[in-house]
Every structure is written in structure tokens, then in C-alpha cells.
Amino acid sequence: MVMNGKKIPQSTISRLFVYLRELTELDKINIRTISSAELGERTNLSDAQVRKDLGYFGQFGVSGSGYAVGELKNALNNILGKDKIWNVAIVGVGHLGSALLAYSGFDTHGLKIVAAFDADEKKVGKKFLDITIQSIEEIKQTVKKKKVELSILTVPVGKAQEVAEELVNAGVECILNFAPVSLNVPENIKVKDVDLSRELETLSYFLAGKNGNNKK
């Protein structure tokens, strides 16, 4: 990602969402102004990090007093494309998939689940809230019709690559992949992996270290 000739780290983008969330809270409790130091404290980041991150996108602060909460909030909403609502499809309505379907938090983040797919014929036709589960075969047609832009892949490992290809073929450009495999997709497709077991395993690795098991 490039802006004004400077390269913007992926991690900066990710942190902007954290700032935005905090600013939204601050706004609710009528706090009008905040310094980078305080915003950093609340988000467990350094003041310098906060300033540098914001610095990629412009000058939002006022020397001596800090940032205007409302203004910065609006600026970030704009930068992060949160003024738009994104249409999301969930593919694979197993345990995790249905938890995500039922998760109400997405709406408040500008994400709207508009479709759900599953290979299991027994599930097809069932309703979750206002979403009817469709067959995998209907992906292409439904993606077009419902203007799906993002997709969440919660199918078993063995099916992931195959289904991913189908999604790409249907025109989806972003995939949040929960299957623990590296998807092979064209490079214009943005894939983000969330690997729950791996996260836990990484934790256990540190725990192993603490107990002295694998420390030299």
C-alpha cells in the first residue's frame, strides 16, 4: 500500500482499526480530545507508534493539545472505507461457520452477511436468521446477484482449495480463510488466514519455554 510515496505497513492499517474503535468509545463518553500518549496507553501501543501511523495519512493533531476525537474518528472512518457496507458470504456452515453467522458483531463493523453456502444437502434450505443456506453449486450465481465482495471460508481442509477456486471464479476478491492450508490463488486475490489451532499452538510453545522444556 502506498500513500504520498511512502509505503504503509499492513500492520499500520490493522492498528488504525484499533484506534478507530477506541475513538468511537471515547466519543460516546464525550471525551473531546486525546493525546497520542493516552491513545497509546489505551491500546497498548507507544505514543510514537500512534503518531507515525496517523502520519501516513495526514496531519490530524494539534501541538500542545492532541487530537480532536470526533474529527479523527471521521477521518479514520473515511480512510478505512467504513462509510461503505460490505457484502459478505460464508462458505461452510459447520460449527465455526454457524457461529459466525449467528455473531451479531459484524453489522456494527460495516459488514453484512448476505449469503451462506454448504456442501451438505441436509443443511441446504435451512434458515439462519434471515439467511437461507444454499448449495455450493449456487456460489457463482449468488455472488453476482447479491454482490458479494468478501467471503469467509470455513470448510474442511480438504475442500478449501477447491472452494476457494470457485469463489475466485465467481468474482470474489477477498477471502478470510479459516482452513489450515495455504490457498493457491491468483495474486490479485487478497487472502487472509486465520488459523485458530496455530494461534493456540503458538501460545503453548511459549508455555513450553516457560517451564524450561525447550530452553537451552
Next chain:
Amino acid sequence: MVMNGKKIPQSTISRLFVYLRELTELDKINIRTISSAELGERTNLSDAQVRKDLGYFGQFGVSGSGYAVGELKNALNNILGKDKIWNVAIVGVGHLGSALLAYSGFDTHGLKIVAAFDADEKKVGKKFLDITIQSIEEIKQTVKKKKVELSILTVPVGKAQEVAEELVNAGVECILNFAPVSLNVPENIKVKDVDLSRELETLSYFLAGKNGNNKK
């Protein structure tokens, strides 16, 4: 993390789990030997990356032929502490929490869910497979009794900090946090954040860029 004086990147650890998963597959289909190039190909990483990652922990390869699959697999299992089974507790049995409870994949990763907690009195006492949901008040006692080492935090944002403190107080050293807040815990406690909305939002940011919405 430090080994032989060299600092080991967190990302290296994370990738080791990916290598291990691939090696386990290779072993199943009776492939005896693999080069860094091929292992890299299968995991979408560069050959140099594979070699450097492994290099932090020793010399496992053979020039001219590559790595012995079985041997490397065993070595990684050992390095990553996967010879041990870790006891896990889930705190917050909402949509996501119960999906994780029902998720069978953890066992195969050396993780055993031994307890579940929820604040809702209506849920307390209910059974999920062989786990009975307990009240939050019982955390301390149960953590001790069942030797909980890892915990998964799937409570609402507002409760997260409070419950995290209770976990720390009970002696849990690692927390996988699904609540979208920065937990404030002592620095000897390892917290890993998984923020699903943020992951999706990050994706949508790139999508916004593609459509030219926020490109200069």
C-alpha cells in the same frame, strides 16, 4: 525468544507449525525426503525462508538431498512442545465459545479442553459433550484442580478485562483473546489476540483500495 544467542522471530515459530503440518501429511503418504524448495512451494514460502527458519534450531538437512521427513517431523514436534498435551479452558460459551467447544480439531493438535465457564446462570450446569459449563466464580478453583494452562477468552468486550484478571489470578499464563480490546495483564502473561472483525475489516480496506475509493 532466544536460541544459541540468536533471536528467533515470532513469525518463525508460527511457520514451524505450518511446516510440521505439511510434514505430517507428507509422512502419511510415505514421502521420505523433501527439499526446502519443495516444502516452500507447498507452504507458499520461499526456500530460503524454510532453511533460515529451521536454521535457528539446528541442522536437520542433508546437502544434495534435503530433509528426512520423519526426522524433521519429530524434531519439530519436540521443539514446539507438541509431545505434551495442554489443558485448555474456554471462558464465555456464546456462539463462538460453543463453536470452539464443539470443534474437534483441537485434540489432534495436543490441546484438550478440560473446562468451560459462563456468567449466564441459565447455561451453568449444561453439558457440551463431556464438559459441564461452570460458573465464572469457579474459575480459580477449577483451574487449579484441572491444571488449566491455556485459556480461550470468548466473553463480551465489557467483561473481557475483568475475566482476564480473574484468569491471571487463578494462575493461567496464556490467553487467547477473542474480545476486541487490549487486555492489560502482567507482562509475564502471554496474550494472543484474535480479532475477527478486524481481520475482515482489513480485507475490506484493501477492497476499497481496489475500487479506487481511497486511492489518491
Next chain:
DNA sequence: AAAAGATTGTGATTCTTTTCACAAACTCTG
């Protein structure tokens, strides 16, 4: 057994991200 080929392990290099540090700009106080 020598030559050709493959592949590792790792120092050096490059690239990326974070932290430092301070002038400049603003606010507040008496």
C-alpha cells in the same frame, strides 16, 4: 572415481517496521 548436479547452512545485504529524539507549534498560567 571424477565430474556434474542438487541442496543445505549461513554471512551479508536489502527491505521493513519500530523507536528515538527534538524542533516547531500550540496551550495554559500568572
Next chain:
DNA sequence: CAGAGTTTGTGAAAAGAATCACAATCTTTT
């Protein structure tokens, strides 16, 4: 309104991570 106190914005330095590149080592071929 001058001086003391804050806080930003940003180059420069440091730290961290990925890539390069190649000598050393092993395998295969003839």
C-alpha cells in the same frame, strides 16, 4: 503576553525480518 509546559510531526537511528548468494557438502551419473 511572556515564559513554562504539552504535544505533534517527522527525519534519523535502531531493530527486526526476509532475501540473496555462494562455499561447502552430499548424491548421482558415467
